Amino acid sequence: MQDNTYRHPRAGWPGRLFAALANSTRFANLRQAIISRLPFLTLHSDVRDVVYVSWLVDAAAAQQLLPPGATLWQRDGKTPFTVLTYRHGHFGPALLGPLRRMLPSPLQSNWRVYLDHTPAGAPAVPCVYFLKNIMDSLPHALGTRLFSDILPTHLAAGMTLEVTATQARCSVTSGAGSAPSLDVQADIVTDHALDAGWQALFGNWRDAVAFLACQDAAIAHVPRNGKLVFGEIDLPVDLDQVQALTALRADCGLLAQLQPVSQPFAFLVPKVPFKALSEHLL
Numbered sequence: 001m002q003d004n005t006y007r008h009p010r011a012g013w014p015g016r017l018f019a020a021l022a023n024s025t026r027f028a029n030l031r032q033a034i035i036s037r038l039p040f041l042t043l044h045s046d047v048r049d050v051v052y053v054s055w056l057v058d059a060a061a062a063q064q065l066l067p068p069g070a071t072l073w074q075r076d077g078k079t080p081f082t083v084l085t086y087r088h089g090h091f092g093p094a095l096l097g098p099l100r101r102m103l104p105s106p107l108q109s110n111w112r113v114y115l116d117h118t119p120a121g122a123p124a125v126p127c128v129y130f131l132k133n134i135m136d137s138l139p140h141a142l143g144t145r146l147f148s149d150i151l152p153t154h155l156a157a158g159m160t161l162e163v164t165a166t167q168a169r170c171s172v173t174s175g176a177g178s179a180p181s182l183d184v185q186a187d188i189v190t191d192h193a194l195d196a197g198w199q200a201l202f203g204n205w206r207d208a209v210a211f212l213a214c215q216d217a218a219i220a221h222v223p224r225n226g227k228l229v230f231g232e233i234d235l236p237v238d239l240d241q242v243q244a245l246t247a248l249r250a251d252c253g254l255l256a257q258l259q260p261v262s263q264p265f266a267f268l269v270p271k272v273p274f275k276a277l278s279e280h281l282l
Contacts (some may be wrong), residue, residue, distance in 0.1 A: 002065045002131050004152035004223070006145060009177030018138070018155075022145040025224040031147060036280070043276040044100065046089030049163040050269035051170050053184050053250050054082040054212055056197050056262035062113050065257065067221045069228055069282075070129050073116040075201050081258055082128075082212055083182060085109040085170040086269075087161055091140070094275065106137035107159045109172055109182065111254060118217065121282040122230045125216040131254065134159070134172050134179045149222050150231040150279050154179035168245060168268055180253030186245035186266050197262040206239060209267055213237045219282075228282045234275040243268040 006022035008015030021027065059074035062081060066072065072079045085107070092103040111132035118127045133151045135141045136159035144151040157175025162168070165188070172182040192205040202208035217232045245266035 002221075004132070004154070004221075005178060006154060007176065007178035009155055009157035009175030009179065011176055015176075018142060022142060027146060028149070028224055032149070032281070035147070040278050042094040043092065044094035045091040045105075045274045046271070047086050047274045048089055048271040049161060049168070050084055050086040050272065051161070051163070051168045051184060051186070051245070051266070052082060052084045052212060052269065053186070053245075053247060053252075053264050053266045054080050055250075055252075055255065055258070055260040055264055056201070057081045057255075058259035058261060061257065061259045065131060066113070066129055067226075067228065069119045070219060070221075071116045072129075073114040078197070078201065078261055079113060080201075080212060081111075081113050081131075081254075081260075083109060083111050083184075083252055085161055085172075085182070085184070104137065104140075106135050106140045107161050108136075108140075109134040109156075109159070109170070111180070112218070114211070114215075115219070118230070119219060119228055119282055122217070122219070123232075125232070126214065127217040127219060128215050130218050130220040132180055134182075148279060149229040149281070150218060150220050152220055163268065168266075174253070181251070182253065183249060183251040184247065184266075185249040186247045186268075188268065189244050189246050191246075192244050194265070195263055198265050205244065208265065209242050210239060212265075213239075213242070213267075213269065222281065225281075229279060230282050231279040232277040234277055235272060237269055237272050241270055243270065 059079040112128040141155040144153040156179040158173040247264040250264040
């Protein structure tokens with residue numbers, strides 16, 4: 001299974017302190033005991049420049065990274081693995097209303113695979129499994145670690161996202177930390193073609209994009225108690241706004257474990273409102 005133990009990207013005693021907090025089971029158990037009795041605090045973000053890069057990978061290799069109770073979607077021994085990197089738009093509690101514009105807008109990268117069905121105890125909705133989550137903001141990385149189970153967040157030593165009229169680029173550097181590396185450069189194109197491997201699974205470009213982008217929930221593994229956590233989201237992607245990308249470079253630190261069997265398939269979602277609606281242990 002995938003290890004999400006936090007390591008700080010820079011050496012020294014502050015990094016050791018942050019790692020101790022991020023990995024503290026005592027704090028997490030106390031937080032769960034308190035927050036589970038309270039209404040969920042809906043989070044909102046006006047997300048923009050979402051760069052999706054996906055590979056078809058060996059389904060058996062990917063399944064080994066998942067805990068019992070999580071079953072991959074697969075066809076002919078292949079399953080999609082997706083990295084999406086984006087810029088938040090004032091990420092924070094929805095109840096703040098217009099005051100949310102005062103909040104920062106960190107970069108985030110989610111690394112995920114797709115489930116055939118939700119685990120027992122969860123509603124039957126399209127669902128992904130979070131392998132990794134990376135952010136460029138220490139307060140956000142620690143905050144998601146300390147106050148949530150759904151995002152196994154790592155702090156990048158460096159993180160970039162640049163989107164122009166013709167190109168999209170994003171990168172994650174690890175430093176000494178636990179964030180995996182990423183380096184993607186892609187051209188924005190008008191051709192909505194699929195290569196043979198992707199076409200065999202999804203038929204056409206629009207259906208492939210809809211499967212990869214239009215998900216309603218996520219689960220993650222909670223190592224301290226061996227349970228799964230389920231979180232519902234609202235991510236109304238407008239498929240008519242999605243732009244095709246051709247990946248010129250797509251290096252990902254997790255691919256050595258996942259055995260890719262296709263060329264990367266990439267696209268850009270210029271903007272989408274995001275809400276985190278719920279979270280609970282299964």
